Amino acid sequence: MVDDNSSSNKRRTVTIADVANASGTSGATVSRVLSGYEFVKESTRNRVMEAVKRLGYVANLPARSLAGGRSRIIGLLVPNLDNGYVGTIAQGIDQALASANYDPILYTSHRHPGKETFYANAIANGLTEGLLLVAPQVLTTYLDSLRERNFPYVLIDQTDATENSNVVESTNRQGAYEATQYLVKLGHTRIAFIRGALTVQSAKDRLQGFKDALEDCGIPVCEDLILEGNYQQQNGYETTKTLLQSGESLPTAIFASNDLSAFGAMDAVRECGFSIPEDISIIGFDDVPQSSMVYPKLTTVRQPLELMGKVAARMLLERIGCPNLPPQRNTLDTQLIIRDSCGPYPAQRDRIEQA
Amino acid sequence: MVDDNSSSNKRRTVTIADVANASGTSGATVSRVLSGYEFVKESTRNRVMEAVKRLGYVANLPARSLAGGRSRIIGLLVPNLDNGYVGTIAQGIDQALASANYDPILYTSHRHPGKETFYANAIANGLTEGLLLVAPQVLTTYLDSLRERNFPYVLIDQTDATENSNVVESTNRQGAYEATQYLVKLGHTRIAFIRGALTVQSAKDRLQGFKDALEDCGIPVCEDLILEGNYQQQNGYETTKTLLQSGESLPTAIFASNDLSAFGAMDAVRECGFSIPEDISIIGFDDVPQSSMVYPKLTTVRQPLELMGKVAARMLLERIGCPNLPPQRNTLDTQLIIRDSCGPYPAQRDRIEQA
């Protein structure tokens, strides 16, 4: 019975009461010190801090939450994790959260087909203080519940039609406009456009930018060249393949409304025996990390993904601090990044061959 | 005073007591039903379930945790988020967790330089039921605390020297061995090796595999061709550049011990005016998603990243269920993925030119 180091598994974790004892104060005071309450005698504060350190006290999160304190956890709803898009945004979020000492809990939307689960996890369960929604696809119902409860949330790269949400986005229409203009300046007039699902605001805006630019350049919009898409690589591949094999008069450039589908398009173009950009130019949207790694390096419209994450997180934290701030929309600038996937039309080599 | 829909912000969330009332039972019984306790009368169970559904009851997580229930949250410690490596593993983890109805809370290790913070977040705070450590760099101290408390955790793609941890890894030595052998078969004898930090077990194992293969092929190991690295792209770039510019007799192939540094090496090789694989072959390790997207597509040793995540999560869940299972090591197979970044030496075109 002298030593018991073999069997005692669960050495009780040190609680606020232990600290109170060790420092000759009460739990309430310890709590005050810990939460930075102002009116605590200097000497008391010191004694408490010393005990905290000596005992290695760490607050119990569930207890704190339950009692009405901050959990310092925010929910992060993402569609998936295996592409650079989400990762880059998440990186920005994490940075902003880190400096405020918050941690994100991850909810992947692919597993929340019914609203209940997500709704449950995110709000009713009382764990998170706020929600960051990365490019959420299913909106209305969730958002209504959130707003109804005055639960802080911000949308990233997606807009709520009601204009009542906090959102961080980028100049989608403008970005698409410039990209299209760039293509036109290169001499292209037959430009295919792979759009995203029209339930997604950014997809609509990009399409609009494309059409506007064409119109402003005096090029008629050809509906046959506007391809149904869903922002997925596979879709970009298939839709492009179909187009190129259709035998109709081919486009000389393809504007994929996100990089992922642009990658798919690149594969298809090459499989059909064309080269990029000599035969067909390709331009994307997002500038995910892979864009500068594919061959040829993808010319694309850059969204400041990491920054968007950072801004969104800050915005959320701000709302958590002041629950009554009015909804705010933060639109960051896109930027055309010219790399190697677009060339002039007619292509240089044609001119040379013709000469 | 008739309607109050304008000012009542925090409509109380429905609790277990509400369900108890609505179903004419007690909180205890509701709790039993919810936790799947066997000995509850069928009719009672039905009444409770009905009330739960009707009221939209959702358990309060903090309360449940505090009272000693499961939080269904596991901590996921990752080095960062902005590369495919972590994303792919996380995707696997998320899948396995999802089917067990768990959610991951994300801890990024870059912000936990001191052990305290992480230790605090992960264990003492009472939120998580277990921990998944993706390629953790700092080990000993943490792991000791974890083990001491019998806190469930599993290491992914990193090994604990004490052999007392649960780990999921892959056949690093063997993979590197095969890759090297492949290079040798292609005719290469001057092979540079960019290694990872030797504090990382996988880095040591890969280096060992490289050396073993060379030896077995009767090729002397040239220490000058073993380059210090750290698994980062930037490092792969710099170290390769230095090597190529050193003017010494150049390698005909480079084995980067992870894909990220291989990408860096590719950049450097091209910047120095060589082409891949004609002048210099490059092989990587991991097979992150980008590997098949770069140009030329990277030949590499595939680690089943997603599977590793899945297996690790399952392993953890198992330990959470049975806290006394002995430490287990799960070593998954690597596989050589031959793509376009390696060629024969001397290169074909040389032979043709010579002919």
Added chain:
DNA sequence: CTGAAAGCGCTAACAA
């Protein structure tokens, strides 16, 4: 099979 009651560890009035 079910209810009553006692906390889990913390925060937030309310006194002192």
Added chain:
DNA sequence: TTGTTAGCGCTTTCAG
């Protein structure tokens, strides 16, 4: 400035 006292919502003995 500090201590006392209630809970937060749930799980879990302990009695029926």
